[in-house]
Every structure is written in C-alpha cells, then in structure tokens.
Amino acid sequence: MPLDTDSLLARLASAFPGPALLAGDDIPARNLHDTSFLANVTPLAVLRPDTPEAVAEAVRLCAEAGVAMVPQGGLTGLAGGGHPIDGAVMISLERFNGIEEIDPASSTMTVRAGTPLEVIQKAADEAGFFIPLDLGARGSCLIGGNIGTNAGGNRVIRYGMTREMILGLEYVLPDGTLVSGLNKMLKNNAGYDLKQLFIGSEGTLGIVTRAVLRMHPKPGCVNAALCGLGSYDDVVNLLAEARRGLGPMLSAFEVMWPDYWQVVTETVGTRSPLEGKHAFYVLLETQGLDEEIDGPRFMSWIERVYEAGLLEDAAISQSLSDVQRFWDVRDACAEFMTRLGPHCAYDIGLPVTSMDAFADACRSRLVEAMPEALSVYYGHIGDGNLHIVALDRAVKEQPMDRISSIVYATVRDFRGTISAEHGIGLLKKPYLPYTRSAEELALMARIKAALDPAGLLNPGKVIDTPTGDLK
Amino acid sequence: MPLDTDSLLARLASAFPGPALLAGDDIPARNLHDTSFLANVTPLAVLRPDTPEAVAEAVRLCAEAGVAMVPQGGLTGLAGGGHPIDGAVMISLERFNGIEEIDPASSTMTVRAGTPLEVIQKAADEAGFFIPLDLGARGSCLIGGNIGTNAGGNRVIRYGMTREMILGLEYVLPDGTLVSGLNKMLKNNAGYDLKQLFIGSEGTLGIVTRAVLRMHPKPGCVNAALCGLGSYDDVVNLLAEARRGLGPMLSAFEVMWPDYWQVVTETVGTRSPLEGKHAFYVLLETQGLDEEIDGPRFMSWIERVYEAGLLEDAAISQSLSDVQRFWDVRDACAEFMTRLGPHCAYDIGLPVTSMDAFADACRSRLVEAMPEALSVYYGHIGDGNLHIVALDRAVKEQPMDRISSIVYATVRDFRGTISAEHGIGLLKKPYLPYTRSAEELALMARIKAALDPAGLLNPGKVIDTPTGDLK
Numbered sequence: 001m002p003l004d005t006d007s008l009l010a011r012l013a014s015a016f017p018g019p020a021l022l023a024g025d026d027i028p029a030r031n032l033h034d035t036s037f038l039a040n041v042t043p044l045a046v047l048r049p050d051t052p053e054a055v056a057e058a059v060r061l062c063a064e065a066g067v068a069m070v071p072q073g074g075l076t077g078l079a080g081g082g083h084p085i086d087g088a089v090m091i092s093l094e095r096f097n098g099i100e101e102i103d104p105a106s107s108t109m110t111v112r113a114g115t116p117l118e119v120i121q122k123a124a125d126e127a128g129f130f131i132p133l134d135l136g137a138r139g140s141c142l143i144g145g146n147i148g149t150n151a152g153g154n155r156v157i158r159y160g161m162t163r164e165m166i167l168g169l170e171y172v173l174p175d176g177t178l179v180s181g182l183n184k185m186l187k188n189n190a191g192y193d194l195k196q197l198f199i200g201s202e203g204t205l206g207i208v209t210r211a212v213l214r215m216h217p218k219p220g221c222v223n224a225a226l227c228g229l230g231s232y233d234d235v236v237n238l239l240a241e242a243r244r245g246l247g248p249m250l251s252a253f254e255v256m257w258p259d260y261w262q263v264v265t266e267t268v269g270t271r272s273p274l275e276g277k278h279a280f281y282v283l284l285e286t287q288g289l290d291e292e293i294d295g296p297r298f299m300s301w302i303e304r305v306y307e308a309g310l311l312e313d314a315a316i317s318q319s320l321s322d323v324q325r326f327w328d329v330r331d332a333c334a335e336f337m338t339r340l341g342p343h344c345a346y347d348i349g350l351p352v353t354s355m356d357a358f359a360d361a362c363r364s365r366l367v368e369a370m371p372e373a374l375s376v377y378y379g380h381i382g383d384g385n386l387h388i389v390a391l392d393r394a395v396k397e398q399p400m401d402r403i404s405s406i407v408y409a410t411v412r413d414f415r416g417t418i419s420a421e422h423g424i425g426l427l428k429k430p431y432l433p434y435t436r437s438a439e440e441l442a443l444m445a446r447i448k449a450a451l452d453p454a455g456l457l458n459p460g461k462v463i464d465t466p467t468g469d470l471k
Numbered sequence: 472m473p474l475d476t477d478s479l480l481a482r483l484a485s486a487f488p489g490p491a492l493l494a495g496d497d498i499p500a501r502n503l504h505d506t507s508f509l510a511n512v513t514p515l516a517v518l519r520p521d522t523p524e525a526v527a528e529a530v531r532l533c534a535e536a537g538v539a540m541v542p543q544g545g546l547t548g549l550a551g552g553g554h555p556i557d558g559a560v561m562i563s564l565e566r567f568n569g570i571e572e573i574d575p576a577s578s579t580m581t582v583r584a585g586t587p588l589e590v591i592q593k594a595a596d597e598a599g600f601f602i603p604l605d606l607g608a609r610g611s612c613l614i615g616g617n618i619g620t621n622a623g624g625n626r627v628i629r630y631g632m633t634r635e636m637i638l639g640l641e642y643v644l645p646d647g648t649l650v651s652g653l654n655k656m657l658k659n660n661a662g663y664d665l666k667q668l669f670i671g672s673e674g675t676l677g678i679v680t681r682a683v684l685r686m687h688p689k690p691g692c693v694n695a696a697l698c699g700l701g702s703y704d705d706v707v708n709l710l711a712e713a714r715r716g717l718g719p720m721l722s723a724f725e726v727m728w729p730d731y732w733q734v735v736t737e738t739v740g741t742r743s744p745l746e747g748k749h750a751f752y753v754l755l756e757t758q759g760l761d762e763e764i765d766g767p768r769f770m771s772w773i774e775r776v777y778e779a780g781l782l783e784d785a786a787i788s789q790s791l792s793d794v795q796r797f798w799d800v801r802d803a804c805a806e807f808m809t810r811l812g813p814h815c816a817y818d819i820g821l822p823v824t825s826m827d828a829f830a831d832a833c834r835s836r837l838v839e840a841m842p843e844a845l846s847v848y849y850g851h852i853g854d855g856n857l858h859i860v861a862l863d864r865a866v867k868e869q870p871m872d873r874i875s876s877i878v879y880a881t882v883r884d885f886r887g888t889i890s891a892e893h894g895i896g897l898l899k900k901p902y903l904p905y906t907r908s909a910e911e912l913a914l915m916a917r918i919k920a921a922l923d924p925a926g927l928l929n930p931g932k933v934i935d936t937p938t939g940d941l942k
Contacts, residue, residue, distance in 0.1 A: 105707050105824045106855070107714060128715070152658050158719075161658060164635060179910040185820040185855030187623050187632060187891035189671055190899075190906045191933055192915045196667035200660055217714045236576050243578065243688045244599070247760050248629075248719035289718050289768075297764055349656040353576045384577065384656030420658035428661075435661045439650040444663045450921030462662055 003065035005044055005087070011061055012047060012089070016054070020095070022046040031072070031090060035137075036080035036427055043070065043084040050095040052170055052178055052209040059207065059457075060176025062089050068456050069174075071203035073145025074116065076137035078345070079425030081149060081202035081461055088459075091207060093144045100210070102127045106184045107215045108167060113144025113208045120213070129215035132159035136334060144208045150200030152421030157382040158251045158287070159216065161421070162199065168212030169195035174205070174452035182212050197447070202423050204458045205451045219251075219287035223298040224323040228278030228313040232356035235280050238310050239352065239382055242284060245301045249294065252285035253382035254330050257359055260376040264332040268339050273315040273326060283330050285323070333378065336389055340374075343391035344403045348411050349384045349420035358386070362410045366390060369406055370399075385420035408434045424462045432463070474536035476515055476558070482532055483518060483560070487525070491566070493517040502543070502561060506608075507551035507898055514541070514555040521566040523641055523649055523680040530678065530928075531647025533560050539927050540645075542674035544616025545587065547608035549816070550896030552620060552673035552932050559930075562678060564615045571681070573598045577655045578686045579638060584615025584679045591684070600686035603630035607805060615679045621671030623892030625801075628853040629722045629758070630687065632892070633670065639683030640666035645676070645923035653683050668918070673894050675929045676922045690722075690758035694769040695794040699749030699784040703827035706751050709781050710823065710853055713755060716772045720765065723756035724853035725801050728830055731847040735803040739810050744786040744797060754801050756794070804849065807860055811845075814862035815874045819882050820855045820891035829857070833881045837861060840877055841870075856891035879905045895933045903934070 012021055023045040032040040044067065049055045062069045068088035075082055084090055097114035104127065111120055118138040124131040133146060135153040151162045159165070168183035181195055198206045229235055235255055242250050261281050265272045288294025305311055317323045336343060350358050359377045366373035372394035379386035390403050408418050412434040419428055433441060444463045455465030483492055494516040503511040515538065520526045533540045539559035546553055555561055568585035575598065582591055589609040595602040604617060606624040622633045630636070639654035652666055669677045700706055706726055713721050732752050736743045759765025773785055788794045807814060821829050830848045837844035843865035850857040861874050879889050883905040890899055904912060915934045926936030
C-alpha cells in the first residue's frame, strides 16, 4: 500500500523531529551528489537518524510507504553507489558517529557507521594500536561507507581489504529489521557468516549501523625504497623476492608504468627521487618491529636484489620524510584532475602476470580509436589491482562511454575484473557482465530478491531486483 | 514431480557408469558416517563424480527427482555436517582431486575439491610456498570440506581462517547450476562476493568443486616457548605484549588451563617441558624470516617479558624438535579418547577477557550437576577459541545432552559462540539459538530458502528451509 509522498514526509517529520530530517530547500548541496561526477539529483528528503533503532524505524517507514531509500556515508564513493535517486529518501549515517569501545585484550574497536575513517585511525593510534585501512578520502569518508564498498587502499597486500578487518556487524535489512551481530572473536562458525553479505554490497542489501573492527599492532618502523627496473619480468621477480625475503613485513608494492612516471614528473612536476629513466618504477614499503633490526635487514635485502640484477637503481629511505617523499610520487595522481583536465579513471584487477600485456593492449586500442589518446597505468600489483587514467587529448568533452567500452572490453579479454576496489555503483553497472558470468549475475539477483523483494534499497545500483518471478 | 527411487537409481546408473556410483551393498562402511559419532546411516547411493560438470549433472538429476543430497569430503567433520541422511544421495568429491595449477607470480594454487589438505601443503612446500591451514586430520580431510566448514586450526591468529585463504571458488547450486568464479586477485569488488556464501555453510547452499587458494611465503625459521604463568591476567598481558613485540611473526598462542595440563602430564603421560606447576601454560610460536635475526629477537623478547614479571618459567626451543616437543603437549588431546574414555568435546568462542571466568563457571556448574564431572580447558585464545573436554566419571554412558546443555547455557550467559571452528552440522543445531539472535536465524533461513527452496541440499543441517511461505 504505497503512501503518497506528502503523507510519508508527514510521518517522517513526526518520527524524526529537528535536525534528523532535511527536506526541500533545507537539503544542502553536498547531499545532491557523491564523488562519481554524475549530475546532481535532489532527493525527496535526507533522513539523519542517530541510533540503530532510528535507522531501522526510518527504513520501516519508507518500506511501508513503498518509497526507495539510498544509504549515505561520507559521499566519497567513485562509482555512484551513494548517489541520490530522484524521489528517494537518503538515509545518512553522519549523525550516528563515534567510537563505542576499544577492547585492548581482544584488539577490537566497536564503532558507529557514521565515524570518519581518520577519527578511527587516530583513536587506534592513541590506544597503541593500528588500523591499516587507509585511503585518500580518510578525513571525509565514513566507516559505514568503507564497509559498504569493501574499501581497499595501499596496504591490502599485508592486511587485506576492509572485509578482513570486520569481526562483527550490525545492520538494518530492507524491511526495517535490525540485525545485531557485534562479534569480537576471530573465529565464529555458528551458522552462515551473514555479515559477509553486507560488506561490499554497496548498500543494496542492508544499511550498516555498527561494526567491530580488528585492530593490529602498531608498526615499530617503516622503511621504503623507490626502485627503477628494466622490464616487467624483473617487476614480477622482484615481487616474488619481496614476498619471500620480507614476508609479512611487506606492506606495499606499488608499480608505476613509464607513462605514469612521465606525467607525474613532467606534467604534475613532482620531483623524482631517481635520476635516470627506467622501464618500470616500484615503490616498496615494509613495516617492521624495530628500526635497529629491521632497518639493516631491509637494506641488506635491497642490496641482495640489486646484486642479483633485478634493480637498475634504487633510492632507499633514510627517514620518515623520505618515505613520504616516495609516496608523493605515487600520490601525485590526485593532481591529475587539475593538471590533465577531465579524464576517465579506472580501477581494474588482473592476474599479476598479465598486467603489462594488458597495459600494452589497452594503450594500443585507445590510440587506434583516438590517435591523441593518453593513458597511464599504475597500481597495487601485488594485489592484482591496476589503476588507469585515460583521456582523448584531441577533445574537450571526454567520450567516457567510448573510452570505458574499450578499457572494459580489454579487461574482459584478459579475464580481469572491472572493479578491484571502488565498487560497481551506477557507473560500472552496464559493464558488470564483462567480468561476471550469467550464472553469477543470476545468483546476485536471487540474493537481492531474497533480501529486498520490493527493490526499495538503493535501487538501480550494482544489480536489479528481478521482476516477474516475485509475489 | 518426485521420481521413485528405483527410477532415479536407473537414471544415475546410466549417467554415471562404473566406479562413480555405489549403491546397496557396494557402499563401503566408511561412507556410512562422519567423525561426529552419530549412528551409522546407509544412504540411497554414493555418487562420486569426477568433473565439475558431472557434479552439476548429479545435483540436477537428484533435484529433478526431488531426492535429498549430502555433499561429502573426507568425512572428518566433528559436527555431523557430512553425516549421511536416510534416503539421500551422497555426492562425494573424493574422485575429483588434484592440483590444477600453481601460479607463483600470483601466489595462488587452483585445486579440486577432493584434494587432501596434506597433498596441498606438500605441493605448496615443493613450489617454495606455504599453505598455513593445518589441522590434525590433514591426511584425510579434503579441501572442499575445509572450505565448507571454514576450517580454522592453530595459526588463525596470524593467517586467518580458511575463508581468508580463498580467492576464487567454483560451486554447484542446489538446482544443478555450475557457477565458476575462479578469481586469482586479492581485490575484486565487482558485485556481491558470492563465494562467501559457500564458505562455512557446510554444504547446505551449494557444493564446492574447485578453489583458488592464496599461498604465503614459506617461513624461514620457527621459534617457540612453553611458558608457565601465575594468573589469567598475566596470560592476557602476555598476549598483548606478544602482539606488540612479535607483530606479524606471532603464529600461535595456545593456552592450557591447569586441569588440562594435569590430564596430559598425568593421565596421558606426556612429558612436561617445564618442571614446576603453574596456574596457566602458554605455547607461543613465531614464524620468522631468518634464524640469525629472528632467533635472537625472540630470545630477547622472552627475556624482556620474563624480567617484567609476566612469566614464572619458560622453556625455549633450541631446535625444531623442541618446537615439536612443545606442540606434543598441546596435541596430546588427540589421546583423550583412549585415555579418558568416551567424553564430550566442545569448540566454543569467547571474548579473550571472559575466558577464565567462563571456565570457572562452566566447571562449577558441571560439578554441581554431576559431582564426578571432569572438564578441561585449552585453546587458541588469541583467536577467542576455547576447547573443552568434559565427562561424568561416575557413569559409563555419557549424558551428552545434559553436559551440552550446561556448557552451551554457560556460553550463552557469557555471550560466546557455540562453534568457533567445527561448525554446526547436526550435533549443535539445537543450540544455534543460544548464540544467534532470532533475526540472524530468520535471515539464515531466508538465504537457505532463496538458494535451496525445495530443501534438498544437506537438509536438516545448520538451518532448515522454512516451510509455508514457499511456492
């Protein structure tokens, strides 16, 4: 029995007085979009409940009214998962924030979904622990969104994705049921591990309200090297040597192709820590226990791989500011928007051995279609994750669909994934069949239908609720 | 349109000629039970397909006939998940075994579900890698069963459960659809992470056919210490110090309560590496990179915690045979069946800080109900996992239901889990509500109904397909 929107708004206003409900002109501009560069959309209302029970009540009222809902966190998503939908109610978690508990004996932290990642990182640090999840938007992204998108970042090779950091989860189902599973134990095989459904499903199956995070010991020292290599084979061999020789200390292995390096050092103007030019650049980082022991160990490992002929050159950090300087080269991609102008950005995944062949193929196909195409390649290759920035320098308005279809068709040919870490949202949804089989897509739709038969939670994102076979 | 069983058997015999089908007296005794000590059950037939497509065909034929199926691996499960069901067809993966690929660059191994864990460990070792999953049944358990039960083991504190080792998965749905997602990348956020549904759901949602496993670098050295401590507070503090001081090298932290120690050293007769008696015993293991560097580091860490007063005594390994000798004390529990006679064994989980209070409460309640009750406690406490062995020494036939209801009621009071690693299967199913909320159970049932609406796959295990609301 769908309600008219005025009646729903009246119900919401009575259930959520004061700052919890924003409607009409009260909706601030920042709630009209996420970071996907899709056109602004003004939703019916923005609800900002500040308890799990209030989130459940909000969902129940919308579900009863038959009105669509979009969960919102820090609105830093790049694929459109949190982008508003016309006529829908946004359910923002921003007012349900804060850290509820730090349990040093269990190495866990219980947080509310609206807590910014940086607040969580700092609280762990002050308690003598470490939260390895880290990404550029750390100051504005909220942990609920990190969980909803299964955020990655630079240290996945050592610590895994967000999924690996979640021990317990509380969430609201599309019918308004609050399900609390705030487990603190590393091991719990009592029935299905339900939380896995809500991690990385981009708010299409439920709305995360609280989580128990696994904290790690604080690293005692950090060492890094920026290396120049002569071939992709050497890159693959260096990764293998790093895994063997540095073991669990290896915390980042970032590869930059020469086209990336050229744009960063020439167009962006970042100073290169290396003098010569190389076929590949690798930023390698370790987190050790004591500088006294692990510093010399890192040095002697670097010497060993240098003597084995894997490196043409290497700059080795002598201080944390050197480490930062090396990361500046990798982080310079944040300047691409101002220096290169509008462009298309991709976040794909491939088996490690195919990455260079992929880059070659993708570059050629883009140039074949658009002679002035520029594409640059860089990424966390130890995790199988490659980032691509591409644009047609001959035109002002970027032909996004054209570029995407070339990039994603190449991903399909190389049997990769169209999204390693950013998710599918709206932007990549047309390309999901490039990377998932018909059987996988049908199973996703079956799960969506089981949890959200009316298709009211974040509809149109990731996968649609199938129609026709429903009661 | 359910078929009569004779017609189904005829169809199966024509589709699966030769050794793939065992029926009637051809079914060997070992297929009539798993390791849960439930009474033998003779199934309708044992099907042993040897390709993923044949598994799919087997499931399709049984589903069409409306006959229940039970997936079987090495039959080493302790909770009854693989125990036969009267009138059902067992689908055993034992003939689909072997390693399909080792990819050193991606650090992955692609395996068939019927491959024994030990074969996988050895193949990784020969290729210069390490598969951290390890458990007593390594020689007979099959990787498909390890995945189906999300097996744990001793090194979860460092490497995680089986779930964390699975990058890609192929499985057959209850309707016979083969879904292949043999991903090799650490990062893949392209839609729902479907494989999570099939890991740890004990063959109630699908049958695993192949998997891509993540391999780790081979540890360069192993050090261990067996420590005597004066209080549980010291145990908790030692764990915190070990996490901080040994970081990612910490590969095991096993705690033994004094009643366990007494049974092992006096009843089983294992020689104690320590001379005196202590309130708690901790077996601590690290896996380092080089003995030359990490051996002295381990020694100096032990000295530091000893000087800080956390340890009353410690034996430190000088060789791998010492490491083995320390593990012998922990592994002596395998002798309990012969030395203590029939008993009940539990595998529960609790937050680290509540474990000792739990052990006290559980011990008292058992003795209150049965004055001759013996219960001993030991486990992987860094993972929140406690094992309990309990029996009433006054009787021959153990009152399993009575003991279980006391143990599990205590788990409920301490907000723990009734299964940390062994799963739910049949044995623990009545107690699942002690540890999961009504909302969680309803959601599990909803998932089960979505994937197996007819309730034909491993029916009666873990959670039932709800009736009444189905078409």
